[in-house]
Amino acid sequence: MAANREVPPMVVQSGMSQADSSNLEPIVVYAMVSINYAPVLGANVLATITSPSGKKFNITLLDTGSDPDVRKNDGVYTRYFTEFVEAGRYAVQVQVTGLGNQTISSTSGPGSAATYNPGLATSDGTVVTNPKGPTAAGNETNGVSTSDLDPFTRVVSPGGFSYSGPLVDPTVDVLPPGKVIDLAVEQVDNQDLSRGVRLTFSAPGSDYDSGTARAYQIRYSYASSSSLTNNFEGGILVTSAMATQGDVLSPKPAGSDETMVVELIAVPVDRNALSVWFALRAYDDSGNVSPTSNVAMMNAFVAPYVEPTPEPTTQVVTSSETTTPQPITTTTTTTSVTSTTPSVKTSDIDNQLKLFKILTAVFVLLTIILASALVATCVVSCSLKKHGKKVKTEMEKRMEKQMALEMAAARNNHNGIRRPEMNLEIGHSNISYTE
Incomplete structure (x- = not known):
């Protein structure tokens, strides 16, 4: 009472x-x-x-x-x-x-079952926590x-x-671990995602809510919550090496508070803000597996992606009078010039040299083919001209012979001499006399 x-x-x-x-x-x-x-x-x-x-x-x-x-x-x-x-x-x-x-x-009464909003990000990127949240001063229960x-x-x-x-049957373990229903996740540092995320949940038992489970299998996805509920095995597995606090292979007894800090891998770099979904299953020594837990979601803030710049290399150029670089002074004639140029991969230079050699060989081959064609054209043209001159000379000689014979025949006819009949063929002539 x-x-x-x-x-x-x-x-x-x-x-x-x-x-x-x-x-x-x-x-x-x-x-x-x-x-x-x-x-x-x-x-x-x-x-x-x-x-x-x-x-x-x-x-x-x-x-x-x-x-x-x-x-x-x-x-x-x-x-x-x-x-x-x-x-x-x-x-x-x-x-x-x-x-x-x-x-x-x-x-304080039963309170509201609405989802708690831990805070918001302002326009300049600063994260402001919820002033009415349970962690704010004066809001304790x-x-x-x-x-x-x-x-x-x-x-x-x-x-x-x-x-x-x-x-x-006490000798046969057929009871699975209990389902985790209070999984929650938050970013360790709202300004630096590389520090990982913090997972909190109540430990299930090896037989529902009794005993101690053998191990946890925690997976996460950047796609959606349904990707874990429909295909839990398709999520990214959290290994022991990724856990900087807690151990997925050493669960606590049933009902204990579990806290794990996990480093994320395969973080998309094409966006400045992304959502990450987490879920887990528990296993016992007999291989019995719990149902998939509730899916916890976190909005992660990441730094803007910047294209990495190649590291500069320092190259020292000296005059031919010296063999080692010397600093610039007013008392010596040796000068040192320091130039900074972006580094170039050796493989890129080799590829460019190979391409230049191939193009040079093609150019030389085309030049040879073109020169050969020009020479052949000149030879054919000269041959045709020479043959044409020879044909013309023979025809002129035949015409002169024929004209001479015709003129002699005309004179003979005029003087009463028998006119020879000529049969002029190419290369020879036959002359016969008629009364």
């Missing part, structure tokens, strides 16, 4: 996720603890489950935000029950105990004075549930 009459009474409500089970599906047992409609935090909540034969199982209900609990510090304490040792009716009893000054009641709460105990019974499925 409360020490102060002004303090409202403590209210405890308990229940189960289902009244019947038949396939080793775990039963969720929960209890809601509140005072004046505000959640009570830090209470010890113990559920006692009795089998049909009278065997008792005690499980501590937790308000840590890990599966099956939905939200941390909301006054709802939950746990899985999986010890189905026989078929029949199981009875459930819940006992809530407050230890006085160790029990806190949140007077307020609670009633612990002196107003006496130690208390409440016992409620939600009834029970029936089980008709196969029995649990």
